[in-house]
Amino acid sequence: MSRVKTAAMSSSERKAYYLNRLYMILPVISVLLLLLLWTTASLNSDFPSPVETWNRLIELFERPIKNKTIIGHTLASLTRVFLALAFNWTFGIAFGILIGWNKKCRALFTPLFNAFRAVPPLAWIPLITMWFGIGEFPKALTVIIGSIAAVVVNTQAGLSNVQQIYLDVGTMFNANVRQKLFQIAIPSALDAIFAGVRTSTSAAWMVVLAAEMLGAKSGVGFLITRGMDSMDMPLVLMSMAVIGIVGAMLAVVTQFAERLICPWTRKRSN
Amino acid sequence: MPMDKKKVKLRLENISQSYVVNNEVRDAVSNVSIDVYDNEFLVILGPGHCGKSVLLNIIGGLEKPVEGNKYIDGVKFTGSDKRIGMVFQRLALMPWKTVMGNVEFGPRLAGVDKATRRKIAQKYIDLVGLKGFEKAYPHQLSGGMKQRVGIARAYANSPEILLMDEPFGQLDAQTRIVMEEEIQRIWQQEKRTIIFVTNNIEEAVYLGDRIILLSKCPARVKQIYEINLPRPRNTMDPEFLRIRREVSENTDLAL
Numbered sequence: 203m204s205r206v207k208t209a210a211m212s213s214s215e216r217k218a219y220y221l222n223r224l225y226m227i228l229p230v231i232s233v234l235l236l237l238l239l240w241t242t243a244s245l246n247s248d249f250p251s252p253v254e255t256w257n258r259l260i261e262l263f264e265r266p267i268k269n270k271t272i273i274g275h276t277l278a279s280l281t282r283v284f285l286a287l288a289f290n291w292t293f294g295i296a297f298g299i300l301i302g303w304n305k306k307c308r309a310l311f312t313p314l315f316n317a318f319r320a321v322p323p324l325a326w327i328p329l330i331t332m333w334f335g336i337g338e339f340p341k342a343l344t345v346i347i348g349s350i351a352a353v354v355v356n357t358q359a360g361l362s363n364v365q366q367i368y369l370d371v372g373t374m375f376n377a378n379v380r381q382k383l384f385q386i387a388i389p390s391a392l393d394a395i396f397a398g399v400r401t402s403t404s405a406a407w408m409v410v411l412a413a414e415m416l417g418a419k420s421g422v423g424f425l426i427t428r429g430m431d432s433m434d435m436p437l438v439l440m441s442m443a444v445i446g447i448v449g450a451m452l453a454v455v456t457q458f459a460e461r462l463i464c465p466w467t468r469k470r471s472n
Numbered sequence: 473m474p475m476d477k478k479k480v481k482l483r484l485e486n487i488s489q490s491y492v493v494n495n496e497v498r499d500a501v502s503n504v505s506i507d508v509y510d511n512e513f514l515v516i517l518g519p520g521h522c523g524k525s526v527l528l529n530i531i532g533g534l535e536k537p538v539e540g541n542k543y544i545d546g547v548k549f550t551g552s553d554k555r556i557g558m559v560f561q562r563l564a565l566m567p568w569k570t571v572m573g574n575v576e577f578g579p580r581l582a583g584v585d586k587a588t589r590r591k592i593a594q595k596y597i598d599l600v601g602l603k604g605f606e607k608a609y610p611h612q613l614s615g616g617m618k619q620r621v622g623i624a625r626a627y628a629n630s631p632e633i634l635l636m637d638e639p640f641g642q643l644d645a646q647t648r649i650v651m652e653e654e655i656q657r658i659w660q661q662e663k664r665t666i667i668f669v670t671n672n673i674e675e676a677v678y679l680g681d682r683i684i685l686l687s688k689c690p691a692r693v694k695q696i697y698e699i700n701l702p703r704p705r706n707t708m709d710p711e712f713l714r715i716r717r718e719v720s721e722n723t724d725l726a727l
Contacts (some may be wrong), residue, residue: 367560367562367564368564368566370534370560370564371558371560371564371566371577372581373532373533373534373552374532374533374534374552374556374557374558374629375554375577375578375581375582375629376552376553376554376581376582377581381581385577385580385581386566389566389568389569390566390567390568392568464568465609466567466568466569466609466610466611
C-alpha cells in the first residue's frame with residue numbers, strides 16, 4: 203500500500219513522507235533502546251530486569267500495599283498535587299498579577315519573594331514536619347511552597363511586559379484602569395501565565411514525591427521508600443517508571459489545555 | 473466644496489512638545505496650529521521622525537503637550553476623547569481576539585450590549601471587505617487584512633475624527649496601493665474627518681484634500697497644499713505629477 207502511494211509522489215513529497223515516518227519512529231526507538239540497555243545491565247547482576255519490574259507491578263495489584271494498588275498510590279499523590287495546584291493557581295496567579303501590574307507592590311514584595319524562592323522546598327520539610335506533623339496538610343503545604351514560585355514569576359513577567367501599544371488602544375477607547383487590567387493586560391499575559399501553570403505542574407509532581415519519601419502512608423513517593431526499606435528493588439524501579447510516565451502525561455495534558463484556552467498561540471502549521 | 477462652507481471640526485492651537493533626552497531639552501513639535509475641516513481627508517506629510525506621530529498622539533490624548541490647546545467643534549478638550557479614534561502604525565491588533573473580537577472591542581469597553589455591538593462590528597467588517605473572516609485570529613491574516621481590521625476597529629467605535637498613523641508604512645508596495653484605494657473608498661462611503669500621517673509624498677497627493685507639510689525636527693507647519701483633483705486620482709495625470717514635484721521639492725530630507 204505504502205509503496206503504491208510513494209510511487210505516485212514526487213521526490214520532495216517522498217522525502218517529506220519518509221521524514222514524517224522517521225519522526226514517528228524515533229521516539230519508539232529511544233524507548234526500545236532504553237529497555238535493551240536495561241535488560242543487558244540486569245543480565246548478570248542483582249539489578250531487576252524490565253520483566254521483573256513489570257511483574258512487580260502486577261503483583262502489587264494482587265497484594266496491595268496499605269490497601270492500595272499502584273493506581274491508588276498514584277491517585278493519592280495526584281490528589282495532593284492538585285490540592286496544592288488549586289491553591290497556587292488561585293493565589294499565585296493573583297499575587298503575580300498584583301506585583302506585575304502595580305509597581306509599588308512589586309518594589310514592596312520582590313526582595314522577600316526572591317529570598318523565599320531561593321530556599322529549596324526540601325529545606326522546608328523539617329520545619330513543616332515540626333509544626334504540622336506528617337498528615338495531609340503538611341504535604342500539600344510542602345507542594346504549595348515548592349511550586350508556587352513558578353506561577354508567580356511567570357505571571358508577574360507576563361503582566362509587567364504588556365506592550366504599551368495595547369494599552370494605548372485601550373486609552374483611545376476610553377478604557378478605565380480596571381478594563382485595561384482585565385480586558386487587555388491579563389489576556390495579553392495569558393500565554394506567560396500558562397507557562398507558569400505548566401512549570402508549576404511539573405514542579406509540584408516532583409516535590410510531592412520528595413514530601414512523601416519523608417513520611418507518608420500512601421503515594422508513589424511512599425512506595426519508593428517502602429521499596430528501599432524492604433530491599434525491594436523491583437518496587438523502587440517500578441515506582442520510578444510510574445513517576446516518569448505520569449509526569450510526562452501531566453505535561454501533555456497541560457499543553458493540550460493551553461492550546462484549548464489560548465488558541466491564538468497556535469502557530470501556523472505546514 | 474467652496475472654502476467658506478467648511479466648518480472647523482478640530483482646531484490645534486500653538487501645540488508644542490519637547491522631551492528631555494540625556495539632560496537636554498529636545499523640541500519635537502514647535503508651535504503648530506492647524507484647523508481641520510469637517511469630513512476632510514487631511515494628510516500630514518513630513519520627513520521621518522519629524523514629530524508627525526507625536527502630533528497625532530497629542531490629538532488622540534496618548535501624550536500631553538507641554539503647550540497648546542485643542543478644540544473639537546470649538547469646545548476645548550484635554551486628554552483622550554471618545555469622538556477620536558486611531559488606526560495605529562504598528563499592528564496593534566489584540567492577538568488573543570478574533571477579527572470580530574477586535575472590531576467590537578471599543579463598543580464592548582463602552583458597555584454596548586452584545587447584540588448591538590455585533591451588529592455594529594459586522595457592518596464595519598463588511599465595509600472593509602473582511603466578510604467571512606470574523607472568526608480568524610490576527611496571525612492568520614496578511615498585513616493588508618490586518619490593517620483592514622485596524623480600520624474597522626477604529627470605525628466601530630463611531631468616532632467623528634479618525635487618526636491614522638502611517639497605517640500602510642509596513643505593507644509591501646502592491647498591498648499599499650490597494651489599501652490606499654480602499655481607505656479612499658471607505659472614507660467616501662462613511663465620511664469622517666480623517667487625519668492621515670505619512671512620509672510618502674505620492675500617498676499624500678493621492679489621498680489628501682489638503683496636505684500639511686511639516687518641516688524637519690522640531691516639526692513646524694511649513695506649507696499647506698490644497699489638492700483639487702477629482703477622485704479617484706490618476707497618479708500618472710500631469711497635474712498630479714506637477715503637484716507631486718512641487719511638494720517633493722519643498723520637502724526636507726531626513727537622513
